[in-house]
Amino acid sequence: MRGVRSTAEGIQVVSTAKAPTGGVRVSVAGSGICGSDLHLASFGPSSVTLGHEFCGRLDDGTPVAVLPIVTCGHCERCLAGHDQQCASALGAMYGVSLDGGLADEVWVDPGCAKVLPPGVALDNACLVEPIAVALHGINRAGVEAGMRVLVIGAGPIGLCTIAAARSVGASVDLVANRRRRIEAGERLGANTSVGTEYDVVLEAAGTQGSMDKAIQLVRPGGTISILGNFWDPVAVGLGFQIKEVTLLPSYTYGHHHGVSEFEDAVRVLGAVPDLGDTIVTHRFPLDDAAEAFRVAGNRSTDAIKVVVHP
Ligand SMILES: [Zn+2]
Ligand SMILES: [Zn+2]
Structure with a gap:
């Protein structure tokens, strides 16, 4: 399995084959490069695979967008609907502290795999997160x-x-x-x-x-x-x-009037058909991730959102 990591030599696609860590497997269809990924990469080598904006398919073919933050679900902040303020959240984010979606596949908590309804194209579903x-x-x-x-x-x-x-x-x-x-x-x-x-x-x-x-x-x-x-x-x-x-x-997302803002984002993506192709200006295969990062971080390329497709 391939994953994109920040190394001493810069952004590299490395072999990350290892035993599943539990949860469900997502075969990644698309993973966006975020401005914060560029900052994380500039901090030096990382021990986890990057990518917190991603979508893909479960083993049974179900298309999903992945909520990248694993919260405890039972603290006072989670119960109040402010999951983004959960003490567990920062230490359990795919692409930041856990292996993320700039990879062929990633194992995620089953509660983080949000099923996409018909009509929401998987090609652009990594935009659910932003x-x-x-x-x-x-x-x-x-x-x-x-x-x-x-x-x-x-x-x-x-x-x-x-x-x-x-x-x-x-x-x-x-x-x-x-x-x-x-x-x-x-x-x-x-x-x-x-x-x-x-x-x-x-x-x-x-x-x-x-x-x-x-x-x-x-x-x-x-x-x-x-x-x-x-x-x-x-x-x-x-x-x-x-x-x-x-x-x-404002930091990430939680619940608003009892509705998950991440799940509501799926609705917005479905309701604005032009959104994906307006924002996604560049697409690269996984092996070209270093170039994808270069394009995302270089003003002269005029990129808006760069997406990597394994
Ligand atoms: Zn982001
Ligand atoms: Zn919590």
Whole structure:
């Protein structure tokens, strides 16, 4: 079996043959490369196979998207529906602390294999994971039908956020600065004529500039929902304080009104047929994973989402 790991020589496809670790086997159909995979790879060699955005088939042929976080299911946070806050979650994530989906196959907890209904193409079902991130961000901010919201950033998370906000009936404006990504946002229903005084700004870039923009464009007393990962700290100043902005950090996904946001993401993927082919710009076979990472991490390639298909 092949798996993609960060090694002293960079990203490599290595032989990972070993006894099954329990659970169910998923023969991987597609695995997305996330911005956080690029960061993880930059931290040096890893002892686990990368990839937390993946889908495939069970041994009986059932198509599934894999929820990459194994939670305990019985702590106070899990029982409250905030599984993303479970103490077990960080230490039990496929592709981060457990072998992930950039591989031919992976063994997962049976509860993590979420069956795809007919009509959801397996080719793009690795997007269920970033869509779930987007749904959690809009749910945290209480985005609902008729609301006018602003999305900042049109990487995969920003684009999934546009689709998620549109799927609940919100009107979405977009601030982004790369032509291909702006066009992708427009295809998903975002307006690029930007106003001011937004009730909700969904920040999906994770930079100082995007934070400054969010504070500038949110209305006094409004809400900024943080979906982008701040790998470097950002500062907020007096403008933030004077506006009395509510800041809502958002991390992965859990339950909203009792509904699993990961499972709800399957619904969004099925409801927006263009979503996959709008976001996925590059596809590579598993043996070319090093090149896939290079393309994903190099601005000049203009890649949005790079997917590896074993
Ligand atoms: Zn990710
Ligand atoms: Zn728990």
